[in-house]
Amino acid sequence: MKKKMMLWVVGMLTFLLVLAGCASDAVNEGSSGNDTNDSGGSSEEDTALTNVDIFQFKVEFKDQFEELVQLYMEENDDVNLSVQTVGGGNDYAASLKAQMASGNEPVIFNIGGPTELEEYRDYLTDLSDTEAASLALDGTLNGVEEDGAVYGLPFAQEGYGLIYNKNIFDEVGIDPATLTTFEAMEDAFKTIDEQKEALGLEAVVALPASELWVMGNHLANNYIAPEFNNDILTAYEADSISFEYGDQMKRMLDLQNDYSVQPVLSLDYSMQVEQLFSTGKVAVIQQGNWIYPTVEQMDSDFATNGIGMMPMPFEGEYEDHLPVGVPQYWVVNQNASEEEIQAAKDFLDWMYTSDQGKDFVLDEFKFIPAYDGYDASRISDPLSQDVYKYSVAGKTLGWTFMATPVGWNEDILATEFQKYLAGDVTFEEALDVAKQSWESSRQ
Amino acid sequence: MKNKNISFWLFILPALFALTVVVFYPFFYGFYYTFTDWNGLTATTFLGLENYVNVFQDERFLDSIEFTIKFAVVSIILVNLLGLGLAVLVTQKMKINNGLRTIFFMPNLIGGLILGFIWQFIFKSGFDAVGQMFGIEFLQGWLATSETGFWGLVILNVWQYAGYIMIIYISYLQSVPQELLEAAEIDGASIFQRFWRIKFPLVAPAFTVSLFLTLSNAFKLYDQNLALTNGGPYGSTEMLAMEIYKTAFSRYEMAYAQSKAVIFFILVAAVAISQVYVNKKREVDM
Structure with missing residues (x-):
């Protein structure tokens, strides 16, 4: 008899645990946006730093990109950028999805085009007020522009x-x-x-x-x-x-x-x-x-x-x-705090429109620029x-x-x-x- | 008695908790998703059994079940035959026994992905070069057709697992009592009779273990499949695990893939349980 009772108790406990798991999950889902805001805000008070997580897919230019990020942080010491690179088409999409589902959402990430735009619509910030968006070459915003809003900035052509x-x-x-x-x-x-x-x-x-x-x-x-x-x-x-x-x-x-x-x-x-x-x-x-x-x-x-x-x-x-x-676009997560969004926009602008950034895009990344104002003769390779x-x-x-x-x-x-x-x-x-x-x- | 009970449950609680959090909870949550249109981020509508109905009309999925079963049957037979053969070989009285054991076991220590790429090179370039040198057409163009893709996978799997299964057979072969063998020898039993009449029945329990291992392994094979053929040509060498992965992560039909995974789970569980059941029964008879 006693044994049976214990079984029941443990059974119920397990069940409660499952329920608790569900419940806490539900609460998290509801407030995850606020959570990140709070933590972002408080850490800023402590250290006066805005943390921007970048989750990007292009393995080929990882080192050069990190170098550029370092350079940017030296110039702007109120911003802390951290880069995470996950390689290759499918793997990136899968891990991005996992990242989103876990609540650990990056501020800057990449999408491929209209199909993914649709999928991530709730996460995307309108970037039409950035300088880079206004300088993007004709047709390069084709897949990410909707009713005057620009949701992504092209990597390159x-x-x-x-x-x-x-x-x-x-x-x-x-x-x-x-x-x-x-x-x-x-x-x-x-x-x-x-x-x-x-x-x-x-x-x-x-x-x-x-x-x-x-x-x-x-x-x-x-x-x-x-x-x-x-x-x-x-x-x-x-x-x-x-x-x-x-x-x-x-x-x-x-x-x-x-x-x-x-x-x-x-x-x-x-x-x-x-x-x-x-x-x-x-x-x-x-x-x-x-x-x-x-x-x-x-x-x-x-x-x-x-x-x-x-x-x-x-x-x-x-x-x-x-x-x-355009193989991929940079997008900014709407669920991030205002400071984070602004810092992200500033960084993307700087990368594609400042002189230092342009040098990197042409000489280090070896990109074919998708923006106006580049010296075309400096494109490095014949292809x-x-x-x-x-x-x-x-x-x-x-x-x-x-x-x-x-x-x-x-x-x-x-x-x-x-x-x-x-x-x-x-x-x-x-x-x-x-x-x-x-x-x-x-x- | 009462105290013992409580401490028993107290000790088991942490493990039970961990299991609940990382196994049971995701399992049932995943099961719930199969009734929805979950896309990996949100689930909006409740579909009932629609996903399951679609799964059984999905030709690609059915093809991959067929392919997996075919692969499992062929590779289980070959792995066990070769494993037993190797075990018998290295339990003979030879000087290089230990060396041979190490060599046969070695492939098992290499990761599946690396093995896949190594064999891809052997099949594509190695076979091709030998074939061109001696004008053997059979060796050329491996992995370009679904038949060579199938046999490529079988060869890779057999080569990798035979050594592992060999270890299991060795331990059973060595526990065969020497006096039985000696008695048989004195009675004039030939080497084959000694193997079939004495060693083989006594090694029977090893079949349960080996068959179970090779069976579940053959069903769940993924990394070798990915590295060697990646399902090509035209998805004809796509095994179940890979088909499910592709549904989820290249077509993004998460809920649909999850329902395929549930069917996959039921299939593997059913096959494995009935196989263990049958084998256990036979052991007792012997």
Whole structure:
């Protein structure tokens, strides 16, 4: 009997504990905003410091960024910035979510575009009163601007296309600038392919079909952006996709596959960029300006003098356009205290508009600036220069994959492309699956 | 008696508390989320069983269940065969026994991610180079098709776990009474008879442990899967854990992923419990 009683008591205690857990959680949720305010306020009284937590994703410039932050803190001793870097696309999103859920919210963090804007809307501060927002280049605020409010400040610009080996094109006597149509491109590939032994090539192209983003995000976007009039928001609001330029998409994929090192389905980014392109075993790869540091590490002379970027062929209004976009935006958490928000805005402004900040952006971060007032001739590498050239000329395509249904480009479209390349489905079937998936997620 | 009871419960309380906070509470909270449209930040509507209905119509999920079961069956058989084989080998009277044991156990000390990348290199570059040198087409283009992806995973898993399972079998093999073996030898039993008639039945309890370990391990495999194939090509080598992770963290359907995880939990629990039950019963019979 006694034993049973004890069991009951313990059982009830456990239950109470669970309830207590729930209850305290609920209270926390309600007041977490106030909590951070309070602690922020009190610590400020003690030390006169405003703490700003930065949670950012770009691993590549972590060291340089921390250096910049240090510099800023030396100049402004009433602000304490702490940087946390969590790498790579998916991991960042997951840990940001965890950070938010735990109540330990950063003041400055990154979002990718309209899809994440929607998700984090309740957390975002309007940044339209910052100087940086007013200096942002046309189109770079496209995905984060709504009814006059600017919710994010662009990191930088990035662009991708077909990166070619200048030496090989010189040797076969083809000018890459003339390759704006499919016919010209196909002829060029054929010419190179015929001489590949003499040129020391393994194949003309390396198509890393195991990297879902290369096909699903980048290749496809070249033929999806025109369908949505080159506007990210149109894509974001579209209920369906018709693949108006699907045949051109197929032509581009086939062209790369036909002239690629095989088997494409196990070829990955590092083989494409490091093992094949940097060592001169392929002449052309579809990649972006971000590969420059890698190529430079492998062969710095080749990186500075031997490479260039050209757009993928497109027939129609957007011929000779390069897809240029903003990979990530800086945003400021609305739940932070007023001092923290102001300090965050000041810091972002300083980074992109002060002379010191500009030097860092160009020389240390090696960004392609997304803001007015930069000396374009100081952009350091040839790929970025090509991107900036197209950007200044206004010959750019938007990055619609920032505005497609979540996961659609990689999990659906690129996966179907892989099936097509493996010969399991036809291209039309692949597109049909992608169409249906788009419609069902946009219901 | 009464005092003993109270102290018993008092001692157990801290552990019970910790368990409640980090296991039971999240578990039931997660279970609750499966009935909502929770996106990782907020849950707005109560959906009832909708998530579960969708899970069973999700072809990708069903495919990954099929793939995982296929993988589990093949790798359990191979891991145990190889593990037992190695155990028998290193319990023979040889001088290099200890060295061999260390070598066979070594793969188990390497982390799954690193192993995955090492084997990715072997399959993609090593196999390819050998294949080109000798003109063996079979060795070229590994991991580019779903079949080679499957066998790649199996090879990796068997290679990693056989050594671990070997240790378990060794301990049972060594506890086989010498006098039984000697008596059998004097009666003229051949080496095979001694193995099948004496050692094998006496090692049977080890099967329970080994099968349980390899089974739950095969079902929960994630890091090797991630590093070796990352589900490719076209998601055909995506195992359950990875499918759930991708639903949650690349498609952000948190509540939906959570309901998949609940089904995953039930599946693993059911398989493991029934397997232990069956094995226990058989042990007694022997």
